[in-house]
Amino acid sequence: MGYLNLDEIIIEDNHSSKLYDIKKLLLKQGLKFEENVEYTVALYDDDKIIATGSSEGKILKCIAVDDNYKQMGISNTIISDLISEQYRRGNNHLFVYTKPKNYKVFQKLGFYMIAEVPNRVILLENDPCGIKKYINNLKKEKISGDVISSVVVNCNPFTLGHKYLIEKASRESDVVHVFIVSEDKSVFPSDIRYKLVKEGLSHLKNVILHKSQNYIISNATFPSYFMKKQNEAVKTHCLLDILIFMKYIVPALGINKRYVGEESLCPVTKIYNDTMKEMLPKGNVEVIEIPRIQIGGNITSASTVRKLIKENKFLEVRKLVPDTTYNFLMSREGMSIIKKI
Structure with a gap:
């Protein structure tokens, strides 16, 4: 990748040796790796992992950026990669659950709030009419x-x-x-x-x-x-x-x-x-x-x-x-x- 000369690693095998770095970064950010993910992307600055994100079908999850690399647009890079991959796989209606403090990052990338458990989690989707369509049918x-x-x-x-x-x-x-x-x-x-x-x-x-x-x-x-x-x-x-x-x-x-x-x-x-x-x-x-x-x-x-x-x-x-x-x-x-x- 051109930005900061970062290297991108794609993992679709949950037995990959690279998962050690990913799990370590997630733990530093108070997250844990889920073994049922199907696709993972990781960014490296030289030999240091600085960001990661995963998806399980239409759900984006396990997204983290090293503290020293925040506010640099790197989370956008990770999320955009995950979205592109899911679109390639035919999953156009995507969901993400994340901490409320991350709402603006996803909002800028076209995600809309469904619900929030205050101070714990928000659930977002990338279709502005997703839940509205479901409710209208109900x-x-x-x-x-x-x-x-x-x-x-x-x-x-x-x-x-x-x-x-x-x-x-x-x-x-x-x-x-x-x-x-x-x-x-x-x-x-x-x-x-x-x-x-x-x-x-x-x-x-x-x-x-x-x-x-x-x-x-x-x-x-x-x-x-x-x-x-x-x-x-x-x-x-x-x-x-x-x-x-x-x-x-x-x-x-x-x-x-x-x-x-x-x-x-x-x-x-x-x-x-x-x-x-x-x-x-x-x-x-x-x-x-x-x-x-x-x-x-x-x-x-x-x-x-x-x-x-x-x-x-x-x-x-x-x-x-x-x-x-x-x-x-x-x-x-x-x-x-x-x-x-």
Whole structure:
């Protein structure tokens, strides 16, 4: 590179020896390297690393500049490189989570604020109408009523526990908006999870299904890479996600209740539930936490189902999932997924 005679190194192998320098620089800046990144750029002044940045799909992350090289436009160079690479890969809608003090740097590069957890994190996107378009589409599904409820589920896969929770919400509400997590980070792909939920709830006429896309429990809303403590990271994940839900989703659909399953197995989900109970009432949304049902001594959770699948205990699996889910599991497509568990 011509500027300051810097050398640029591109890394797409997370076993590269250069990662030692990158991790060291990130730690100096209070950040940590995430092993799931797909592309990393680093700038060197002679043999000294002075800046780095990474991306995981459409998410820009792990961006740092040595203190002695700040205010020199080097962060712009890193970010511009990451943006160009993602455009080359066909990812045009990009997200970045960063500390609030970095907002102006990204704003100058065409990023727009979605939400902020004060003094912790901001979430930005490079489409000025991104979340507006999502919300405008949601508004088309708005139905009036006294009790407008919501449920957010991953369903990896859809179980009788999910069915029980949503049926209860359906009985107690005029309308239930069910958001299925769109992120493809689960064993069961997002399109399959959506299909299983749709088939499993076809008897409920007051339930409307939505894909969460980038704005509800997605990789974009979980900025753990710069959190020093895991509990702090989880809490920040939850706050950001819930703030987006309160700021955009709730008013778009007139939601006043959110149903959740009681969590005793996963500490992350428990923190999420506790944060919802703390935050959502401030936005006039009541949180209804429902105890999980047990069948044959097993809690009807998706993780239990996956464990039983792994152990080839399909008679036990059948007791915990609707017929629609079980029939899919027994199909050729289902068997190809089972092999990965």
